[in-house]
Amino acid sequence: MWFGLLVLASVAAGLIGAVSGMGGGVILIPVLTIAGVDIKQAIGISLISVVALSCGTAVNYVRGHLANLKVSAFLEVFAVIGALAGASITVVVSRRPLFLLCGFILLASWVILWKDWDRAWQSVRSPEEGSRRLILEGSYYDHVERRTVHYRGRRPLIGGALMVVAGLISGLLGIGASAFTVLIHDAVLGLPPKVSAATSNLIIGVMALAGASLYLEAGLIDSKLLAPVILGVLLGALLGSRLLTHLTNRVVLRILFSILPVLGVEMFIHGLWSR
Amino acid sequence: MRHVARMKRIADLDMEPLVSAILLRGIVLSVSLIVAGLAWQWVATGQFGINDILQGVNVFHFLLGDLHDVSVAGLHPDVLVDLGVITLLLIPYVRVLASVAYFAWVERQWLYTLLTSGVLFTLTYMLFFG
Numbered sequence: 001m002w003f004g005l006l007v008l009a010s011v012a013a014g015l016i017g018a019v020s021g022m023g024g025g026v027i028l029i030p031v032l033t034i035a036g037v038d039i040k041q042a043i044g045i046s047l048i049s050v051v052a053l054s055c056g057t058a059v060n061y062v063r064g065h066l067a068n069l070k071v072s073a074f075l076e077v078f079a080v081i082g083a084l085a086g087a088s089i090t091v092v093v094s095r096r097p098l099f100l101l102c103g104f105i106l107l108a109s110w111v112i113l114w115k116d117w118d119r120a121w122q123s124v125r126s127p128e129e130g131s132r133r134l135i136l137e138g139s140y141y142d143h144v145e146r147r148t149v150h151y152r153g154r155r156p157l158i159g160g161a162l163m164v165v166a167g168l169i170s171g172l173l174g175i176g177a178s179a180f181t182v183l184i185h186d187a188v189l190g191l192p193p194k195v196s197a198a199t200s201n202l203i204i205g206v207m208a209l210a211g212a213s214l215y216l217e218a219g220l221i222d223s224k225l226l227a228p229v230i231l232g233v234l235l236g237a238l239l240g241s242r243l244l245t246h247l248t249n250r251v252v253l254r255i256l257f258s259i260l261p262v263l264g265v266e267m268f269i270h271g272l273w274s275r
Numbered sequence: 276m277r278h279v280a281r282m283k284r285i286a287d288l289d290m291e292p293l294v295s296a297i298l299l300r301g302i303v304l305s306v307s308l309i310v311a312g313l314a315w316q317w318v319a320t321g322q323f324g325i326n327d328i329l330q331g332v333n334v335f336h337f338l339l340g341d342l343h344d345v346s347v348a349g350l351h352p353d354v355l356v357d358l359g360v361i362t363l364l365l366i367p368y369v370r371v372l373a374s375v376a377y378f379a380w381v382e383r384q385w386l387y388t389l390l391t392s393g394v395l396f397t398l399t400y401m402l403f404f405g
Contacts, residue, residue, distance in 0.1 A: 003323045048360070055298050055366045063295040070387065073374055077390045080397040087401075134386070205367045206394065212364065213401045217333050227309050227323070227356050230363060234306060 002035070006225065007232040013049060014236020018057045019244045020255050021185075021197030023050045023178040023204055024233055026263055037225065039273055044215035045225050047208045049233045050178070054205020056237025061198035064245060065140040068195055071153060071185075072202045074134055078160040079181070079203060082167020083210040089172070098172055099271030106179055106264035109187075110257065123151050123190075130156050140195065144248050153189040162188060170207045171214075173270075178204040179263045182256055193252040194244060290377050297373055301366035305359045312355030319352065334364055335403040368402060371395050 009031040013024025025046040032042035061067035131137075136153030153159075162184045170177035181203055185196035215221055244252065313323050332340060341357045371394050378387040 048364070051367060052363055055302055055363065058370075059295055059298045059302065062291050062298065065291060069290055069294065069374065073378070073387050073391050073394070076371075077393045080394050084397050084401065206371065206398065209364060209367050209398065210401050213334060216337065223353070223356060223360065226360055227313055230309060230360065231306065234302060 003228050006031075006035075006228040010049065010229045010232025011236040011239075014053055014056065014233035014238075015240040015243070016236075016255075016259070017050070017053045017178075017233070018201065018237045018240025019197060019247065019252065020259050021178060021182045021200030021204075022256070022259050022263065023208070024053050024236070025050065025178075026259060026266060028229065028233075029266065032225070037222075039270070040215075040220050041222055041225075044212065044218075044220040045222070045229055047212040047215060048221065048226060049229050050208035051205050051212060052230045052233040053237045054201050054208065056234040057198070057201040057241040058205070060238070060241035060245070061201060065138065066194055066198035066245070067202045068136075068138045068153075068191070068199050069202075070134070070138075071136055071189070071191070071195075071199050074136065074156065075159060075163045075181075075184075075199075076203055076206050078163035079167035079170070079207050080210055082164040082169075083171035083207055084167075085164075086168040086171020086173075087210070087214050095173060096271050098169070099267050102169055102173070103264045103267030103271060106260055106267060109183055110260040110264060114257070123149075123192075128154065128156075136189070138195070142194075142249075143245050149192060151190075151192050151195060153191060155188050155190075159184050159188045167207060170211055177207060179260060181207075183260075186253075186256070193249045193256065194247070197244065197252055197256070198241075290374070290381070293373060293377060294370055297370055298366060301362060301369065305362040305366070308355050308359030308362060310359075312352045312357075312359060315355065316352035333402060333404070334361060337361060364402070368395075368398055371398060 009027060010024070013027040016022075016027060017024035023046070025043070028046045028049055029039075029042045032045060033039055037045070058067060062069065131153050134153075134156055136156055137151065139148050139150040141147075142149045163181070166177045166180035166184065169180065178200060181200045182196055185191045185200055186193060189196075191199065212221070247255075317323055337357070338361050341354050341361070344351075344354050371391060375388060375391045375395055378384045378391055
């Protein structure tokens with residue numbers, strides 16, 4: 001019974017994570033904690049689920065050119081540097097104010113970006129020299145619009161600097177920090193929402209892997225829970241990555257905006273629970 | 276002549292199909308090991324539950340511990356599930372490794388080779404020596 005419910009919750013987490021780029025922790029962590037799993041173990045399991053989600057979605061996203069491998073390679077280096085720094089100082093930093101601060105940042109971002117809730121994505125017209133040199137551009141065939149969408153990234157250095165912060169948060173709190181990654185892709189780099197979600201899924205896999213290794217070393221991964229979560233998330237990820245190709249950029253953006261405040265509130269709750 | 280043909284084949288490689296193939300093979304292997312472990316556990320005990328808290332190990336020691344278990348006690352369901360989890364954890368690592376090789380040998384993009392090498396170095400430290 002418990003095994004089956006966990007698989008179902010994991011399928012839902014994989015599905016939502018795949019179309020939003022924000023990982024599956026938004027569903028898995030509450031489900032696991034309600035079932036009596038310790039919050040730290042729930043975060044550890046959630047991190048490994050993000051690795052599974054990242055791998056499961058990337059098969060379709062990379063093949064369909066939705067995930068941009070150059071954007072991912074460029075931003076990953078900043079993210080892992082941040083994650084390593086965060087993991088190194090995690091023992092001397094109190095987690096409570098950090099969770100509360102992250103919750104505040106996510107809710108504030110949601111409020112600030114709310115006016116753009118229904119906007120149509122527009123391609124960056126004139127990228128700076130840095131973006132051109134880094135070849136932060138690409139194209140994918142949009143099955144809904146029935147045309148090839150060309151796009152370019154912008155402000156790579158600001159994006160890189162913010163990815164260090166996202167990695168730092170990930171390392172400090174042991175979370176995937178996927179909401180920050182999607183926000184950076186969308187609001188700073190100006191990528192199409194579908195590309196943001198797909199590329200974010202690729203990057204959060206590496207960030208979550210770094211975090212998961214720390215939880216593994218701390219003995220906080222319960223393998224009894226891992227198998228159903230991995231199988232469920234992979235199934236959800238494969239279904240969700242097929243679903244994303246049939247959604248419009250506007251719908252993907254709406255999904256992102258709907259999940260952002262939920263994640264913000266979850267961060268607040270973690271903050272109140274953690275010491 | 277054969278060398279030239281091989282070099283041309285390498286130059287014609289696309290990164291997306293390469294990365295996608297690595298991910299797909301890794302997932303199939305990981306899922307196969309986990310499902311086999313769970314099925315074996317169910318046949319042996321009538322339950323799916325695997326009771327194995329992983330105590331204070333990095334991925335490298337996790338793998339070494341399981342291989343040691345196999346050499347001492349032979350294969351058993353816990354080990355199969357663990358090997359499936361380890362395979363899953365190594366997929367992003369192998370993906371980054373393939374990216375380094377691709378940027379260096381196929382695209383000859385030195386900036387990206389350097390960037391992905393940085394990611395690979397950090398992940399190697401965290402997974403195997405952290």
